[in-house]
Amino acid sequence: MFRPSRFGLGAALVAALAFTPAARAAEPDKLLPEDAEGVISINIKQLIDSEIAKKYALEQLKQALQGNDAQKLLRDLGLDPFKDLERVIIAGSGKDQSDLKALIIIRGKFDPDKLYKTAEAQTKKDPDRFSLVRDGDDKMFKFQPDNGKPIYGTVVNETTLVAGTEKKIVSAALAAAAASKKPTVNKDLAALIGKMDDKASVWVAAVVKDKLNNVKLPGGGAGGGAGFQAQLPNLDTVTVVIRVNTDVALELGLGMKDEKSADEMGKALDEIIQTVKGALPFLAANDKMKPLVDAAKTLKSSVKDKTVTLSAKLTGDAIGKIINPDD
Numbered sequence: 001m002f003r004p005s006r007f008g009l010g011a012a013l014v015a016a017l018a019f020t021p022a023a024r025a026a027e028p029d030k031l032l033p034e035d036a037e038g039v040i041s042i043n044i045k046q047l048i049d050s051e052i053a054k055k056y057a058l059e060q061l062k063q064a065l066q067g068n069d070a071q072k073l074l075r076d077l078g079l080d081p082f083k084d085l086e087r088v089i090i091a092g093s094g095k096d097q098s099d100l101k102a103l104i105i106i107r108g109k110f111d112p113d114k115l116y117k118t119a120e121a122q123t124k125k126d127p128d129r130f131s132l133v134r135d136g137d138d139k140m141f142k143f144q145p146d147n148g149k150p151i152y153g154t155v156v157n158e159t160t161l162v163a164g165t166e167k168k169i170v171s172a173a174l175a176a177a178a179a180s181k182k183p184t185v186n187k188d189l190a191a192l193i194g195k196m197d198d199k200a201s202v203w204v205a206a207v208v209k210d211k212l213n214n215v216k217l218p219g220g221g222a223g224g225g226a227g228f229q230a231q232l233p234n235l236d237t238v239t240v241v242i243r244v245n246t247d248v249a250l251e252l253g254l255g256m257k258d259e260k261s262a263d264e265m266g267k268a269l270d271e272i273i274q275t276v277k278g279a280l281p282f283l284a285a286n287d288k289m290k291p292l293v294d295a296a297k298t299l300k301s302s303v304k305d306k307t308v309t310l311s312a313k314l315t316g317d318a319i320g321k322i323i324n325p326d327d
Helices: 006-018 044-049 051-056 059-065 068-079 110-123 167-178 185-193 221-236 258-280 282-283 289-295 316-323
Strands: 036-042 085-093 101-108 130-135 138-143 151-157 160-164 204-207 235-244 248-256 300-304 305-312
Touching: 044 085, 051 059, 051 204, 051 316, 059 282, 068 110, 068 160, 085 138, 085 185, 101 167, 101 185, 101 305, 110 138, 110 151, 110 258, 130 167, 130 221, 138 167, 138 221, 151 167, 160 167, 185 235, 185 316, 221 258, 248 258, 258 289
Parallel strands: none
Antiparallel strands: 036 085, 036 204, 085 101, 101 160, 130 138, 138 151, 151 160, 204 235, 235 248, 248 305, 300 305
């Protein structure tokens, strides 16, 4: 009988670990605006390939796009969203909602000629909302929604589209794409992005120092809210990582200005978690709420150095019950 040696077992274990997908540190996208304060990265390809999407969402989404204007538009664009889209990156900055500036970067596989022809046709079909505009030598399309500020967008190349809240933001992205220099985002945001897992389904990195000083949370100070409110002025950074596969795992990171404020924020979060868990028996009486009750049971927080981490998990079965409660 063959008996594997300790060396053989060790070698097999090392080999298995070597081929296990590991987290990959994210890098600032080359097109990010210099003044970006927060970035959201959505890994479209990973989400579409996830077990949960395949089981509960993919077919429904495909059916929703069949036989309507959306399907015709996608055909005219030469775009299959389930095959051609890879990642969407949203970068933002601004003092408040009225001052918000944003750039959207879409990575994937595109047909620039079809995209331009479709956009030009739309300017003739609906000139009140779509128009061709210029910013210096840069040509882009302007979309004016019924309410709100206009959006400007254009094709960078066969793998990239960009859209922004201002013409100059789009022009800056085009210039960055043509240049050979590295991204020029501020060092705090760049360092935060470097801590993100680029293989995650969604990650968020934001520098919020001194931006939440005057924020007032609803509901007063019940259940740990007062402690949380008191520490908002000491909050420097916020990160979110969401991993979707057979389950959905969420991790929220709060970077505080010092260890003392991190400890205080940790205590406030613990109190909030205990308040939530204390209400679970009442929620569990409702069968429709049970999946969320199960997720709430997984809530936990921890403090390390100046960072407070909150995590939770929602199982695939729970998601199935939310989507199809009668099954």
